[in-house]
Amino acid sequence: MQLLRNKVIAEGIVLSNKVLKVDSFLNHQMDPVLMKEVGKEFTRRFKDEAITRVLTIESSGIAPGIMTALELDVPLIFARKQKSLTLKHDIYVEKVFSFTKQETNEITVAKKFIDPNDRVLIIDDFLANGEAAFGLARIVEQAGAKVVGIGIVIEKSFQPGRQLLLDAGYRVESLVRVAALENETVTFVEEDSSEA
Amino acid sequence: MQLLRNKVIAEGIVLSNKVLKVDSFLNHQMDPVLMKEVGKEFTRRFKDEAITRVLTIESSGIAPGIMTALELDVPLIFARKQKSLTLKHDIYVEKVFSFTKQETNEITVAKKFIDPNDRVLIIDDFLANGEAAFGLARIVEQAGAKVVGIGIVIEKSFQPGRQLLLDAGYRVESLVRVAALENETVTFVEEDSSEA
Numbered sequence: 449m450q451l452l453r454n455k456v457i458a459e460g461i462v463l464s465n466k467v468l469k470v471d472s473f474l475n476h477q478m479d480p481v482l483m484k485e486v487g488k489e490f491t492r493r494f495k496d497e498a499i500t501r502v503l504t505i506e507s508s509g510i511a512p513g514i515m516t517a518l519e520l521d522v523p524l525i526f527a528r529k530q531k532s533l534t535l536k537h538d539i540y541v542e543k544v545f546s547f548t549k550q551e552t553n554e555i556t557v558a559k560k561f562i563d564p565n566d567r568v569l570i571i572d573d574f575l576a577n578g579e580a581a582f583g584l585a586r587i588v589e590q591a592g593a594k595v596v597g598i599g600i601v602i603e604k605s606f607q608p609g610r611q612l613l614l615d616a617g618y619r620v621e622s623l624v625r626v627a628a629l630e631n632e633t634v635t636f637v638e639e640d641s642s643e644a
Numbered sequence: 645m646q647l648l649r650n651k652v653i654a655e656g657i658v659l660s661n662k663v664l665k666v667d668s669f670l671n672h673q674m675d676p677v678l679m680k681e682v683g684k685e686f687t688r689r690f691k692d693e694a695i696t697r698v699l700t701i702e703s704s705g706i707a708p709g710i711m712t713a714l715e716l717d718v719p720l721i722f723a724r725k726q727k728s729l730t731l732k733h734d735i736y737v738e739k740v741f742s743f744t745k746q747e748t749n750e751i752t753v754a755k756k757f758i759d760p761n762d763r764v765l766i767i768d769d770f771l772a773n774g775e776a777a778f779g780l781a782r783i784v785e786q787a788g789a790k791v792v793g794i795g796i797v798i799e800k801s802f803q804p805g806r807q808l809l810l811d812a813g814y815r816v817e818s819l820v821r822v823a824a825l826e827n828e829t830v831t832f833v834e835e836d837s838s839e840a
Contacts (some may be wrong), residue, residue, distance in 0.1 A: 457837060471754065472757075473719075476721065476722065476724070476753075476754055477719050477721045477754075477757045477759065478706075478710060478719065478720045478721075478722070479719060480710050480711075480713040480714035480717075480718075480719070480720055481717070482715065483714075489750070506702060506703035507702035507703045507706060507722065507724075507803070510703060510706040510707055510710075511706055511707075511710045511720070514674060514676050514679060514706075514711070515676075515710070516682060517674070517676040518676035518677065518679075521675075521676075521677070522678055523674065523675060523676070524673070524674045524707070525672065525673045525674075526672065526674070526703065528672070528703075532651075551771050557672075558667065558672055558673075561668075561672070561673045571839045584791060591828060
């Protein structure tokens with residue numbers, strides 16, 4: 449997605465060879481016009497999947513998630529993150545390890561919002577090790593529903609998440625794929641250049 | 645806002661005489677079409693205010709915030725909530741007490757995203773005691789910028805937040821004003837009925 453790639457080039461800050469800071473348009477300040485285009489692009493890619501719900505995780509997944517849900521005309525659910533939790537019978541819970549923060553969070557979704565007939569599109573802002581995406585997918589599967597795909601705004605393709613998700617049988621669509629963050633420069637996976 | 649009031653009547657669950665649960669359309673599952681209409685209505689009410697930025701707080705403020713920012717064609721910033729924090733020179737920090745959770749969080753915004761010329765619209769999902777709205781307003785004022793108004797999706801008018809904000813000189817626009825939650829029934833402040 450060229451618009452998004454241009455934004456990464458213009459405003460992304462390479463903090464280390466693993467960390468790309470995009471807080472001016474994606475995860476602290478947000479560009480609503482860009483988010484709308486992100487929603488349109490996910491919809492274009494997944495439009496034949498008869499999606500019934502979009503699932504994301506707080507907080508940075510909510511803006512791309514709501515714009516995608518609007519285009520698809522289905523509800524958005526966002527999973528909540530908590531440090532720990534007393535077990536409840538009316539929520540699905542999965543553990544998600546954050547490599548960045550070196551901590552495990554529990555993510556939760558109320559059972560009433562996913563049913564076995566649902567065809568769910570998972571959306572998140574970043575894909576690195578795939579922990580969050582796997583946690584969300586396990587929640588969908590706990591509900592007996594179908595994960596039709598995983599839509600990622602920015603994928604760090606030099607980390608293992610994408611391959612792990614593909615190996616597990618999921619369809620992954622990333623709008624921008626970052627090949628490397630060496631020498632304070634962002635380089636992209638080249639297949640991107642042929643896309644919208 | 646009649647559409648929103650109808651949704652509260654149809655799907656809101658009165659958990660106690662203080663707690664209204666709206667997790668099917670506002671703060672866990674979200675209705676994107678309703679969120680878009682919320683954004684349009686805030687824009688209609690504040691369109692003459694020459695707004696340059698919308699400020700909200702994670703997580704439930706993000707969806708109404710991004711839709712309002714889209715309509716106004718300005719960036720959205722969401723403040724982050726944290727338990728506590730080592731002081732940093734590049735962020736604004738304010739303490740916000742949650743009566744619901746009986747705990748104090750620190751909310752933070754990167755300094756680079758608000759400048760003294762900004763005219764900021766604050767958006768939040770709920771108004772009860774006004775703690776979050778005041779915290780966001782203090783951050784805007786730390787930056788030397790102007791709070792042009794506070795837009796609330798659902799106001800619990802039987803709690804003191806609205807009056808405290810008005811007394812402090814802020815303009816408050818709430819799309820639905822709940823007068824009481826007695827006998828498991830939602831009653832509304834009647835001025836609502838004349839609005840869009």
